[in-house]
Amino acid sequence: MSKIREDVIKRSAELLRLGATMLNEVCPDCKIPLFKLKGGEILCPSCNRKVIFVKTDEEEKELLEMLKASELEESISKKIDELKERMLTTNDPEEMDKIARTISSLIELKEKIRHKKI
Ligand SMILES: [Zn+2]
Numbered sequence: 001m002s003k004i005r006e007d008v009i010k011r012s013a014e015l016l017r018l019g020a021t022m023l024n025e026v027c028p029d030c031k032i033p034l035f036k037l038k039g040g041e042i043l044c045p046s047c048n049r050k051v052i053f054v055k056t057d058e059e060e061k062e063l064l065e066m067l068k069a070s071e072l073e074e075s076i077s078k079k080i081d082e083l084k085e086r087m088l089t090t091n092d093p094e095e096m097d098k099i100a101r102t103i104s105s106l107i108e109l110k111e112k113i114r115h116k117k118i
Helices: 006-017 058-089 093-116
Strands: 021-026 033-036 042-044
Touching: 006 021, 006 033, 006 058, 006 093, 021 058, 021 093, 033 058, 058 093
Parallel strands: none
Antiparallel strands: 021 033, 033 042
16 A cells, blocks of 8 residues: 655645545545545645546445545544644744644544545
8 A cells, every 4th residue: 555645645734724625536546535626626635636537436436435544544643743743842933833733734634534434
């Protein structure tokens, strides 16, 4: 199973902050949950490009989605821990604020992923 990169998580959090919603659909290329932007465009946070849907076999899709969701959730948890560590070592109020906001969007993202899972 390929590791989900840090920038994918960061981008997902950023998309949520911009008002995008996470879909039940996954990217046909990298199987990462897709995001629907406010304008209705569908974007893959990994490929960072618009996605046009091609329906795949339902069962396979669900399985992949579940696998990816738990992998993503795990990566996000790790990231949150890292950020908490960094929060403890910084004295820069601006950075603290940035970290706090990132943590809160990551938690939100994690919750959303969890609720998609059965
Ligand atoms: Zn993709």
